[in-house]
Amino acid sequence: MREWTEILLRSGGLFFIALLLTRVMGKRQPSRMNSFNFVNYMVIAIIAALISINVIRDLALGLIALGVWVVLAVILDYLALKSKWFHDLIHGKATILMKDGKVMEENLLQVRYTGEELLRELRSKNVFNLADVEFAVMETTGDINVFLKSEKKPVTPHDLGKKVSPQPEPQTVILDGNILDEPLSNLGLNRDWLKVQLDSLGVSRDNVFIGQVDGSGELYVDLFDDAVQVPQPKVKELLYANLEKSQADLLSFALDTKDKQVKDMYLKNAERLEQVREKLEPYLLR
Amino acid sequence: MTVGAKVKQTIATLKGIKGTLEIYAYQCQDQESASVYQEGLQAVSEITGDLEKRLKNLEFEEPQYKGL
Incomplete structure (x- = not known):
């Protein structure tokens, strides 16, 4: 076989094999992986690349290596699901960086973070003042999550002692001037209802870009023609x-x-x- | 405006409230909100009933202002 045909066939085959393997290995996002997962993926990618460009001459050997890395990864994932001990072993544990508002220097050293880097991560979470932090933790993926002191947390209706009504999610019923029947029937409404509502707003269906019905059954429309003022439901x-x-x-x-x-x-x-x-x-x- | 006319006006407003509440009670998705609207509806209709009774008395006392 001429060399270029071989590379063509190998690359084509591996393209689909790699596609299949990443499907098998799950939906984890690269940015959410811990370091071992990352190494695992890298090795698989490199092996696949090496086979594809014929650096690994023997196809069978290459595929065995690829198979081992994939199967082991899947087995490890499965065991980690079943056993907490195993999960901690391969994923490690989250590291507490700040507790009771104080920085834990030993733990910071353990994850090899300087104070500067900690501050940078906190800032990226919109915390500029170290004094506002009650608790901060580094997840196994390397992300830092922050729990603010109770007086610095955003106010919720619960804090204000205010009762709020439950709000079901709004349903989009018109897109690009087309009526979507499924969400409409989910709400227990029909096209006639929509027609009446549109008439009362004084707009034609073709002019509606997006129409949404909120949980209490109020229709909000955005028009193609932005010069038209639509009365908001009052x-x-x-x-x-x-x-x-x-x-x-x-x-x-x-x-x-x-x-x-x-x-x-x-x-x-x-x-x-x-x-x-x-x-x-x-x-x-x- | 006579008292009777004012009462009639209030009854009309209350009936409007009743109608709107009824629409909301039917078209909102959430069970809890629906029951709150139902409760409000119930109370408003009872108040309307009381006022209508009072209006009848007023019209009986002052028949010259009877009618709409």
């Missing part, structure tokens, strides 16, 4: 304002009347409406 705010207005009305009726019984009725209902309003607030205003 129904909830209006509803809330109306609840407030009705409550005020009831109170003023209560003031106007002289009849004790009627006054009580108005006051009771005003209070009830206030309860309703408070309960609905997280759902209507957010």
